[in-house]
Amino acid sequence: MILPDPMPLWLSLLLAFLAAPAAALAALALFHLVLDRVLRGQYAPVARRVVQDGRGALRVAVALLAVLTALPELDLPRQFVTAVGGVARLALIAALGWALTRKVAAIFDAWLDRSRLTEEDWMARRRRTQLVVFRRLWVSAGLALTAGLVLTAIPAVRTVGLSLFASAGVAGIVAGLAARPAVSNLIAxxxxxxTQPIRIGDAVLVEGDWGHVEEITATYVTIVTWDLRSLIVPLTYFIERPVRNWTRTGSQLLDTIFVYVDYTVPVETIRTEAQRILDATPLWDRRAFAVQVTDLKERSMEVRVLMSAADAGRMFDLRCLMREKLIAWLAARHPNALPQERVEMTGAQRAVA
Structure with a gap:
């Protein structure tokens, strides 16, 4: 019986590390080409995003799987096959974990692309906040799970880890205390x-600074203040402390300004002028308006002007405009309207004066 000649080493290496991965990658490229044609258009944006994202990690996983399939069938030294196969299996676990993490994150990304963020649509901001937070949680969990699977696949690391956890209870307590801020932020x-006390795009007042929620990460929230500063606040702050949210259920706001005038000023003329100022500006959304005398002080009368606007930015500008226009009108038409000091003089004092 004549035995076949063994395959040359260079040819075995060529088939294992070049031909087999190339064939597998060509089949994967053909499969992706078919899927791209099927999912063409605007009818399947989520599925198309899932297919497109994570292709690099999937190619690495397919190539490693082809190498692991070809190695036992070739004339290669057993020790070489065992060593290369062990490394390839670890890399395959990491590539599959990363590919799965990217595929699931692509679902969140597709929905994030579809949600257009506006101050008026508070439901869209609510969905966007949930998608951003859960996407970050999934990516963190996917990376941690992949790293755990890779480490447990290494016998030496698995043995050392199990022995440490079995014999060092104090170390576990210390690690738990050290990780408490991270865990609390994760739960927050x-x-x-x-619960969504805040959402991306909300107008909030935190630590005396007014701004908009720009980003919500796994550990902190970024708030861009009105003067373009970035305020970094831990997540636990919004769970443990009161926060003033101006756009919790909607962006429309009511606000007031106060004018202190003399008792002799007719309030009806102030009401008419305030109405004219509001009618002339697009900042007013025409939902609410009122002029009322809210207090009587020793030397002046307190007049409150109530008005409404579509959002916090327009409301701030509207308050400033009303103060400017109303004071200018009072100074021009009613110069005696501003609070005055009255002094009653006796006959002798009047003669001297």
Missing amino acids: GIQLAL
């Missing part, structure tokens, strides 16, 4: 996504 992120 889940609570924030579910």
Whole structure:
């Protein structure tokens, strides 16, 4: 019986590390080409995004799987096959974990692209906040799970890890205490996504600074203030402390300005002028308006002007405009309207004066 000649080493290496991965990648490229044609158009944006994202990690996983399939069938030294196969299996676990993490994150990204963020649509801001928080949680969990699977696949690391956890209870307690801020922020992120005291795009007042929520990460919230500063606040702050949210259920606001005038000023003329100022500006959304005398002080009368606007930015500008126009009108038409000091003089004092 004549045995076949063994395959040359260079040919075995060529087939294992070049031909087999190339064939697998060509089949994967053909499969992606078919899927791209099927999902063409605007009818399947989520599925198209899932297919497109994570292709690099999927190619690496397919190539490694082809190498692992070809190695036992070739004339290669057993020790070489065992060593290369072990490294390839670890890399395959990491590539599959990363590909799966990217595919699931692509679902969140597709919905994020579809949600257009506006101050008026508070439901869209609510969905966007939930998508951003849960996407970050999924990516963190996917990376941690992949790293855990890779480490447990290494016998030496698995043995050392199990022995440390079995014999060092104090170390576990110390690690738990050290990780308490991270864990509390993680739990706060889940609570924030579910209860949503704030959302991306909300106008909030935090620590005396007014601004908009720009970003919600796994550990902190970025608030861009009115003067373009970035205020970094931990997630736990919004769970443990009161926060003034001006756009919790909607962006429309009511606000007031106060004018202190003399008792002799007719309030009806102030009401007419305030109405004229509001009618002449697009900042007023025409929902609410009122002029009322809210207090009588020793030397002046307090007049409150109530008005409404579509959002916080327009409301701030409207308040400033009303103060400017109303004071200018009072100074021009009613110069005696501003609070005055009255002094009653006796006959002798009047003669001297």
